[in-house]
Amino acid sequence: MVSFSSVPNFAQRFLSTRRRIEKLDIPISSYLKIWVNHSTLNISELGDKKIIFHTDIKRERNVKNILVNMIEKRSVESNVKVVAAEILGEKWLKPIISDLWLNEDVVPFFKPSNHSIDPSTIHKESVWDIVGRFREDQIANIVLTKKNEVEVAELVTLEDYRNITPLPAYELLRTLAKNLAGKKIVFINATPQGGGVAIMRHALIRLYNLLGVDAHWHVLYPRKEAFDVTKTKFHNVLQNVADPETRLNDSDRETYSSWIKQNAQRLEKVYIDADVVIVDDPQPTGLIPYIKKVNPKVKILYRSHIQLESHLIDTPGTPQNETWSFIWENAKDADLFISHPIEAFIPSVVPFERTVTMPATTDALDGLNKRLKSRHSDYYLKLFDQMLIETQQSPLDKTRPYVIQVARFDPSKGIPDVIESYRILVEKLKKNGKTIPQLVIVGHGSIDDPDGIPIYTLTMELLRSESYKDIASDVKVMRVPSVDQILNALVRESHAVLQLSHKEGFEVKVSEALMKGKPVVAYKAGGIPLQIIDGVSGFLIPVGKTEQVADKLYQLFTNLDLYHEMSRQAKENVNPETTTIANATKWLFLADELLKNGKIVGNRSAVRDLIRKKYKV
Numbered sequence: 001m002v003s004f005s006s007v008p009n010f011a012q013r014f015l016s017t018r019r020r021i022e023k024l025d026i027p028i029s030s031y032l033k034i035w036v037n038h039s040t041l042n043i044s045e046l047g048d049k050k051i052i053f054h055t056d057i058k059r060e061r062n063v064k065n066i067l068v069n070m071i072e073k074r075s076v077e078s079n080v081k082v083v084a085a086e087i088l089g090e091k092w093l094k095p096i097i098s099d100l101w102l103n104e105d106v107v108p109f110f111k112p113s114n115h116s117i118d119p120s121t122i123h124k125e126s127v128w129d130i131v132g133r134f135r136e137d138q139i140a141n142i143v144l145t146k147k148n149e150v151e152v153a154e155l156v157t158l159e160d161y162r163n164i165t166p167l168p169a170y171e172l173l174r175t176l177a178k179n180l181a182g183k184k185i186v187f188i189n190a191t192p193q194g195g196g197v198a199i200m201r202h203a204l205i206r207l208y209n210l211l212g213v214d215a216h217w218h219v220l221y222p223r224k225e226a227f228d229v230t231k232t233k234f235h236n237v238l239q240n241v242a243d244p245e246t247r248l249n250d251s252d253r254e255t256y257s258s259w260i261k262q263n264a265q266r267l268e269k270v271y272i273d274a275d276v277v278i279v280d281d282p283q284p285t286g287l288i289p290y291i292k293k294v295n296p297k298v299k300i301l302y303r304s305h306i307q308l309e310s311h312l313i314d315t316p317g318t319p320q321n322e323t324w325s326f327i328w329e330n331a332k333d334a335d336l337f338i339s340h341p342i343e344a345f346i347p348s349v350v351p352f353e354r355t356v357t358m359p360a361t362t363d364a365l366d367g368l369n370k371r372l373k374s375r376h377s378d379y380y381l382k383l384f385d386q387m388l389i390e391t392q393q394s395p396l397d398k399t400r401p402y403v404i405q406v407a408r409f410d411p412s413k414g415i416p417d418v419i420e421s422y423r424i425l426v427e428k429l430k431k432n433g434k435t436i437p438q439l440v441i442v443g444h445g446s447i448d449d450p451d452g453i454p455i456y457t458l459t460m461e462l463l464r465s466e467s468y469k470d471i472a473s474d475v476k477v478m479r480v481p482s483v484d485q486i487l488n489a490l491v492r493e494s495h496a497v498l499q500l501s502h503k504e505g506f507e508v509k510v511s512e513a514l515m516k517g518k519p520v521v522a523y524k525a526g527g528i529p530l531q532i533i534d535g536v537s538g539f540l541i542p543v544g545k546t547e548q549v550a551d552k553l554y555q556l557f558t559n560l561d562l563y564h565e566m567s568r569q570a571k572e573n574v575n576p577e578t579t580t581i582a583n584a585t586k587w588l589f590l591a592d593e594l595l596k597n598g599k600i601v602g603n604r605s606a607v608r609d610l611i612r613k614k615y616k617v
Contacts, residue, residue, distance in 0.1 A: 020389045024382045027081035029138060030074065032106075033127040035113075036063060036089030043070070044127045047080055051127060064099050071104050081379050082106050083138050086130050088113045098156040102365065105376045105485065107140060108155065109133075139481050142192045147270050150192045150217045152202050156365050158210040164364055165581045168617050173581060176588035177211040185215040185591055186271055188287065189280035190230070192219045193482050194444050195408070196360060196508060197280050197305055203363035203580045204587070213588070218270050220284055226259035227283075234282045237323045239503040240309045241411040248323045260286030274298055276591040281305050285331045292333055299594040302334035304345065305360065306505045307412075307526040313347040324349075336590065336600055338607075340506050340527045346604065356590070356602035356610065359527065359575070360506035361583040362515070367484030369512055372492065380489035387478055394473060401495040402438035402476075403553060406487055406509045409443055409455035409479060414500035414523065417546050419459075419468060419475065421500065424550035425557075426471055434558060439475045440490060444482050452479060492516050496556045496563075501525045502543055511578045514538070519566040521552045531578070537570040577608055585611065 030047035041063065043054040054070070067085070074080040085100055086109035087093055097108035109130065134140055143151040162170050187205070189197050201217050208215040229252045236242035264287055271277050271291045278301045279285060288300055312320035328349060331337070337350045341357035362369060372380070385395035396402065403422070407413040422439040429436055441459065443452075456479050463472040480486050491497060497513040497520045504526030511531050513520050520538035522528045532538040539552040556563050576582060586607040593600050593610075602610075611617070 017389055017392075020395075021386050024385055024389075024395070025079065026382045026386060027075070027079045027379055030080045030082045031127065031130045031134075032082060032085035033130060034067070034085060034087045034089075036087065036093055041066060045074075046127050046131055063093060064096050067096070068099065068104060071106065075375060083134065084109065084130050084140075086111065095157050095159070097154060098160050101155045102160065102370055103373075105372065107153065110154065137481050137483070139483055144192065144219070147267065148218050148221060149270070150201070150205070150219060152205045152209065152217070154209070155206065156210075160365055161207060161210070161581060165579075169576075169581060169585065172611075172615055172617055173585045173588070174211070176585060176592055177208075177213050179592045180213055180588055183214065183275040183591065183595060184273060185213065185276045185278070185587070186274040187215070187217045187278045187280065188220070188267070188271075188284045189217075190220050190227070190283040191222075192217075196505075199363075199366070199368070199484075200361055200508075200580075200583065201280075203361075203366055204584055207580055207584050211584075216270070218267060220259075220263050221266055223259045223262075225255050229256050230283045234323060234327065235306060236411060237319050238282070238309065238313070239307050239412050240312060240320065241503055242319070244319070247319050248326060253326060256286065260284075260290075263287065264290035268294060271295055271298065275595060276301070278303055278587065279331075279334065282327045282331075285327050288330045288333045299336075299591070300334045301336045301338060301590060301594075302331050303338045304505075305340070307340075307342075307503045308345045308347060309503075310344055310347045314349075335594060336602065338590075341530060341606055342527055343604070345505075345526075353601050353603055354599075355604045356600065356607050357604060358583075358586050358607045359530065359577055360508040361578050361580055362508045362512050363580040364515070365580075368488050369515060370488070372485065372489055376485070377489040377492060380483070380486045381493065383483070384478070384480070384486055384490060387480065388476055391478070393476055393478075396440075396476060397438060400435060400438055401557070402440050402493075403496045403498060404440040404442065404490055404494040405498040405500065406491060406513075407443050407499070407501065407507070409452045409459065411455060412501055412503040413443075413455075414502050414543075415441060415455065415459050416462060417500045417502075417523075417544065417549070418498055419462060419471075421498070421546040421549035421553065422475065423468060423471055424547060425553045426474075428550060428554045429557065432558075436474065437495060437557060439471075440494070441475065441477045442480050442487065442490060444480060444487075491518060494518060496521060496553060498522070498549070498553075499528060500549065501528065504528055506530070508578060510538075511574055514570040514574050517567040517571040519556055519563065519570055521549055521556070531575060533569070533573055537566060537573050582608075589614075 028048045030045055033044045035042045045052045071082050084107040088111045091112050094110050097110050100106040100108040187201055192198055205215055205217045233248045233252050237246055272294050276299045277291055280303050291298060309320055312318045313324040315321055324347060337355045339345050339357050341359055346355055388395050405418050418441060426436055459477050463475055491513055497518045499507055499510050499520055499522035501507055501523060502525060506527035510520050510528055514537055520532055522532060523543045524540045525543055529540055532540055534540040541548045589611050
């Protein structure tokens with residue numbers, strides 16, 4: 001029963017929150033529909049629940065310039081943020097999509113049209129179609145076909161990738177793409193959004209589409225009970241971040257097996273005619289025997305993205321050994337096992353000769369990494385402030401710097417260590433009369449991750465404890481929606497980046513921070529040390545040494561010469577193997593070799609080294 005006395009307080013908080021959000025002056029979201037014919041442009045704009053028509057714009061200038069000028073003018077004069085635009089016109093207009101995406105931060109859509117269309121019909125009936133592709137919070141809806149294939153957005157052109165790629169690497173990519181002509185490649189993982197695997201797959205399939213590679217990405221049909229098993233009994237156990245008493249039992253095995261059987265039946269038409277299938281992480285491994293049964297000639301690659309505690313997996317009687325034994329019973333039928341480039345991540349049962357290594361990657365042209373104009377960064381920071389206010393947190397103080405950790409709310413990510421390191425840093429800075437920075441802890445959620453909300457809740461409870469009450473107001477904690485540019489802007493505007501994972505596969509967020517010139521203070525966990533040059537582009541600290549973390553942060557806030565040099569080194573020393581181009585090349589190479597030779601003798605070699613040996617690049 002609700003107490004009437006509580007209603008005025010609730011109303012007061014509601015009104016206060018609304019006033020604080022109104023003060024942010026967040027631009028109005030706008031969506032464009034553009035029809036281009038030989039002599040004019042006709043544009044309809046839907047924003048603030050009304051349609052504005054910009055008709056019969058004479059094409060006296062380049063189409064791109066007209067659109068850019070219009071978008072910039074609407075931004076400045078009417079406080080409008082164009083979220084998305086669809087262009088309807090001849091195919092030669094298609095390269096404009098990359099200008100909209102990379103320069104104006106507009107999600108582009110393109111439909112070819114070579115015939116006369118009544119502009120009024122387009123504007124009145126189809127401008128709402130674009131809005132329907134987004135949720136109210138401006139997140140683009142992930143589109144899945146009936147076969148659960150992910151439809152990846154076209155954001156850039158092949159020329160954009162060529163411009164950021166050394167010529168030898170680009171030519172090799174084109175050669176391998178031609179080698180796979182007529183072959184079908186299928187990727188299968190658990191979720192289309194929210195995790196690192198999904199982020200990589202969006203970029204990879206986008207590039208393959210541009211190259212003309214017959215590549216498809218399908219995701220499992222979800223079931224909550226199954227995801228509870230794969231996250232808590234697979235993922236957390238294998239990384240040794242679960243309760244020691246957590247064990248995979250017969251009921252868990254039955255839940256998983258029945259779910260996989262259902263997926264195998266529903267996805268059979270996907271893999272029955274595939275030449276190569278890549279299975280990402282433990283969740284879909286149960287499909288492997290089904291795939292082999294209906295398609296005996298297919299080549300299957302199993303890609304492990306998480307940190308496997310192999311010394312525990314190799315010890316009989318441990319939870320890790322029990323879980324891995326169940327997974328390996330299916331995964332052993334794969335033709336190749338692909339691990340992060342860390343020996344300790346490979347269980348001894350995995351055949352030496354059937355193992356290769358490759359790192360996780362990130363994409364320079366996606367929403368997480370592309371350059372943002374200052375007005376775009378300001379817009380996304382305002383959206384973040386709005387989220388903070390709506391969760392009863394204070395917005396960021398723009399007069400003070402902040403340090404940030406970007407990671408899922410997961411037991412392995414070391415969030416309590418982040419908060420403790422910050423507390424020690426604040427004490428050091430106060431003692432020496434220095435400006436006190438803020439702390440931002442953010443991450444996306446994922447549909448196959450039941451830990452997200454509980455860990456977020458535990459984090460907020462920790463900040464309310466006696467130990468941290470004095471710093472709590474300066475700590476901003478948020479599970480942000482899947483708008484990549486929010487994370488992009490937050491990292492770009494930060495002073496330094498933390499990555500205090502206790503267990504980690506690779507955590508490509510480290511490379512993303514370095515790309516933006518941000519020194520990273522991180523634990524020596526998993527694949528993180530492969531990305532940072534200790535003392536040059538960041539600092540590597542033993543797991544759990546929060547005093548040392550605070551000391552390095554103190555140096556980055558008080559020694560500006562050191563900070564600027566580290567920032568420069570961070571940009572210049574990003575590992576080229578962590579790019580989408582490198583990732584795309586490696587998958588094509590592995591597929592080509594398996595199809596031509598029937599097998600790959602990996603001997604735990606880096607795929608990069610196998611490529612260099614064959615192609616001398």
